[in-house]
Amino acid sequence: MRLSLLFAGVLFISGCGSVEWPLPGRGPEDINTPGPSSFPSSGATPNAAFIGANAVIAGRGDTVYGLSRRHRVPVRAIIEANRLRPPYHLRAGQRVVLPRGRRHVVKRGETFYGIARRYGANPHALARANGLKPPYDIRAGQALVLAGIEARGMKRVVGKTAAKEAGRKSAGAPAIKRRPGKPPPAAVPRPPAASGKGFIWPVRGRVISGFGAKAKGLRNDGINIAAARGAPVIATENGVVAYAGNELRGFGNLLLIKHAGGWVSAYAHNDTVLVKRGQKVDKGQKIATVGSTGSVKSPQLHFEIRRGRIAKDPRKYLRGV
Numbered sequence: 001m002r003l004s005l006l007f008a009g010v011l012f013i014s015g016c017g018s019v020e021w022p023l024p025g026r027g028p029e030d031i032n033t034p035g036p037s038s039f040p041s042s043g044a045t046p047n048a049a050f051i052g053a054n055a056v057i058a059g060r061g062d063t064v065y066g067l068s069r070r071h072r073v074p075v076r077a078i079i080e081a082n083r084l085r086p087p088y089h090l091r092a093g094q095r096v097v098l099p100r101g102r103r104h105v106v107k108r109g110e111t112f113y114g115i116a117r118r119y120g121a122n123p124h125a126l127a128r129a130n131g132l133k134p135p136y137d138i139r140a141g142q143a144l145v146l147a148g149i150e151a152r153g154m155k156r157v158v159g160k161t162a163a164k165e166a167g168r169k170s171a172g173a174p175a176i177k178r179r180p181g182k183p184p185p186a187a188v189p190r191p192p193a194a195s196g197k198g199f200i201w202p203v204r205g206r207v208i209s210g211f212g213a214k215a216k217g218l219r220n221d222g223i224n225i226a227a228a229r230g231a232p233v234i235a236t237e238n239g240v241v242a243y244a245g246n247e248l249r250g251f252g253n254l255l256l257i258k259h260a261g262g263w264v265s266a267y268a269h270n271d272t273v274l275v276k277r278g279q280k281v282d283k284g285q286k287i288a289t290v291g292s293t294g295s296v297k298s299p300q301l302h303f304e305i306r307r308g309r310i311a312k313d314p315r316k317y318l319r320g321v
Contacts (some may be wrong), residue, residue: 019070055097058090063217073098074103074129076249086250086295087218112136118134119146122247129168188278191240195283199236201319202267203227203290203301205279211313221311222266222304229271233288236265236305236318251302252293257281261307269294270303 056067063083068075079088081099090096104115116123127136129145138144205227213219235257243256244266254269256311271291281287292299305312 015241028041055095058092058096060092061217062092062096063091064088064090065094066217067098071098074125080308102146103294104146106138106140106142106144106277106309108140110138110140112138115144122144136143186278188242188258188282189240191258192238192280195238198319199265199305199314200234200284201225201318202236202265202303203231205231205290205301208300208316211311211315221306222302223314224296225301225303227290227299229290229292229299231299232286233267233270233290233301235283235285235287236303237263238283239263239281241277241279241281241287244273244275246293250295252296253288253291254294255288257287265308266302266306269296269300271299 022142056071058067064078065077067073067090068078073246077099078084078096081097084090104119106115112127113123113136115121115138116126119126125144126144127133132138133148141173205225207223208226209220209224211220211223239257239259241255242258246253248254248268251268251270251316253273255267255270255273255275257265257267259265267288268290269291270293272289273287274280274289275287290299290301296302303314305314305317
């Protein structure tokens with residue numbers, strides 16, 4: 001479905017601590033694999049041959065997400081640079097611009113969070129674009145990619161502070177540790193024990209989009225259930241709220257709930273959210289109401305279940321409400 005590209009393109013959610021959704025390396029698969037003629041005959045890998053290109057010609061079956069992974073350019077950057085509209089389909093033969101954007105060379109004394117604030121960037125998006133993991137340690141002389149962040153309205157701070165930072169000299173490349181500042185969000189509590197009776201349907205309604213591959217290389221990592229606006233959305237199993245917000249473009253008001261055994265459930269397009277991050281919920285508890293927030297026009301719930309890194313077909317695990 002059309003939301004899969006955006007869902008896959010964002011691995012870190014603002015303010016959710018260590019929770020990642022979808023988990024790394026488990027987004028929709030690119031159904032188009034370039035043939036042998038697409039690569040140098042020197043035996044270089046596809047990544048080595050493609051990285052650095054500023055534009056490509058889309059092949060049959062290419063997707064925005066697939067190009068993003070292959071060329072290491074953020075999904076949102078590709079969408080905005082090419083003025084793509086939902087559902088973000090690419091035509092065979094279409095020229096696709098791959099915006100590389102600016103880079104910031106780390107100076108002695110700078111911190112990752114300080115750089116993110118300087119450019120008005122979401123720290124999680126900046127970390128994602130540069131493949132960094134907590135605690136986001138950086139080194140003097142290291143180049144941070146800013147590709148795609150400008151497209152979301154990044155603002156660069158100028159003035160005396162910026163001038164002083166620009167004038168600093170780098171002596172060698174010692175590791176720069178994160179300075180104490182605004183503390184990160186508290187860790188989400190351990191989820192409560194499961195009921196032992198399996199997952200239940202999160203809402204009463206009709207499935208209008210099933211799990212799995214869709215046309216033109218798209219994929220739905222869950223199911224979409226049409227229901228009346230305002231209908232109750234309930235927790236599929238005992239758990240703890242890992243995320244409650246609307247930062248993920250296209251998904252509207254979104255809830256992620258962690259369950260025992262490494263399971264995570266997702267509830268998108270909610271009208272109202274009735275729980276908050278860190279709150280423990282019981283199986284069958286009302287956690288939201290059905291709506292049409294995000295990039296859908298009719299009331300529905302987008303629902304996903306994952307175990308570890310793998311998206312599961314919810315209908316194979318759900319029982320009656």
